[in-house]
Structures are given as structure tokens and as C-alpha cells.
Amino acid sequence: MNLTTQKRLAASILKVGLNRVWIDPEQIDEVSRAITRENVNQLINDGVIKAKPKKGISSFRSKKIAEQKKKGKRKGRGSIKGAKNARSPKKQVWMTTIRALRKDLKQMREDEEINATTYRKLYKMAKGGAFKSKSYMKTYARDHDLIK
Structure with a gap:
């Protein structure tokens, strides 16, 4: 079933990108019948269509590196940039x-x-x-x- 229009409308209403629109896989028939903005808005209110949460960038690796640098690691010849x-x-x-x-x-x-x-x-x-x-x-x- 082609839900591109519904997805586009939902993205516009939710103010997110197309990739962040989630449609309940069990109610795809109901979503495919929604052709107007009002219908899609109703589905959003019912919880059939939702916005996926934003994906953050993990700072674990950068924190780990900073901790190592604090200990004096990662300062070998290969890490040196710039002239003496x-x-x-x-x-x-x-x-x-x-x-x-x-x-x-x-x-x-x-x-x-x-x-x-x-x-x-x-x-x-x-x-x-x-x-x-x-x-x-x-x-x-x-x-x-x-x-x-």
C-alpha cells in the first residue's frame, strides 16, 4: 500500500522529516483511507501516526578520549600537529x-x-x-x- 501522501501530510503536521513519521503497522488500512489533512490529523490524535524521537549523538567516545587525554595518554608522535x-x-x-x-x-x-x-x-x-x-x-x- 502506498502511504507517501499520508506520510508527507503527517510530517508537515508534526513538523518533522519524513523519516521520523511512524505509522502503526496494524492500522495501515485505516491510514490509507485518510486522504485529507483533517483525517491525518485525527489519526495523529488517536496515536495511529506518531513522530519518532530524535536521535542524538552519543558523547561517550569523546568523553572517554578526553578522560584519557587528562591522564596524559594519546600524546604520541602521531598525535602531534603543527611545527615544533x-x-x-x-x-x-x-x-x-x-x-x-x-x-x-x-x-x-x-x-x-x-x-x-x-x-x-x-x-x-x-x-x-x-x-x-x-x-x-x-x-x-x-x-x-x-x-x-
Whole structure:
């Protein structure tokens, strides 16, 4: 039995798409006799024609992934997008390094491991980018007999 007209009318009345119109399979004969909008509306009121519920999108998988990322998973080489400097800009790396070096220099000066002249020399070298880490700077100072 062709119920396309009834389905179209029902969809229009229920304000849903054609795929969401449900017709009771036991009362198809009754539905096929409904040819006017009023007849279809009556069938909707009787519960012969209904709108199927909306299908939602499950967020289970996205929640699971978010939970794993929170734990530090899914961060391997294959997940990395963007260049090295896009993920941690050069300036940010420089700021982190230089702040650590300067903090360490101040501490060494306060603890009197180095004098003011040596402090100034190492400070200038650090600013010039001579040391890439605190350990490099300390090694340099030890090798050149700058630490007391």
C-alpha cells in the first residue's frame, strides 16, 4: 500500500522529516483511507501516526578520549600537529630558559659562590645565549674556575 501522501501530510503536521513519521503497522488500512489533512490529523490524535524521537549523538567516545587525554595518554608522535615552534614558541622557550638561568645566577651570588664581577660576566653570557641550561652554565663556571 502506498502511504507517501499520508506520510508527507503527517510530517508537515508534526513538523518533522519524513523519516521520523511512524505509522502503526496494524492500522495501515485505516491510514490509507485518510486522504485529507483533517483525517491525518485525527489519526495523529488517536496515536495511529506518531513522530519518532530524535536521535542524538552519543558523547561517550569523546568523553572517554578526553578522560584519557587528562591522564596524559594519546600524546604520541602521531598525535602531534603543527611545527615544533607552533606548540611551544621560540620566545616562550627562551623566556623559560633565561628566567631559570638568572634565578640560578642570583642564588649563586647570594650564596657567595661567585662574586659580582663573575655574576655580571655570566649574566651577559646568558643574555647572549651562551648557555642552553643551568647545568651548562654551572659546568662552564666550574671549568673556567669562576666558582669559589
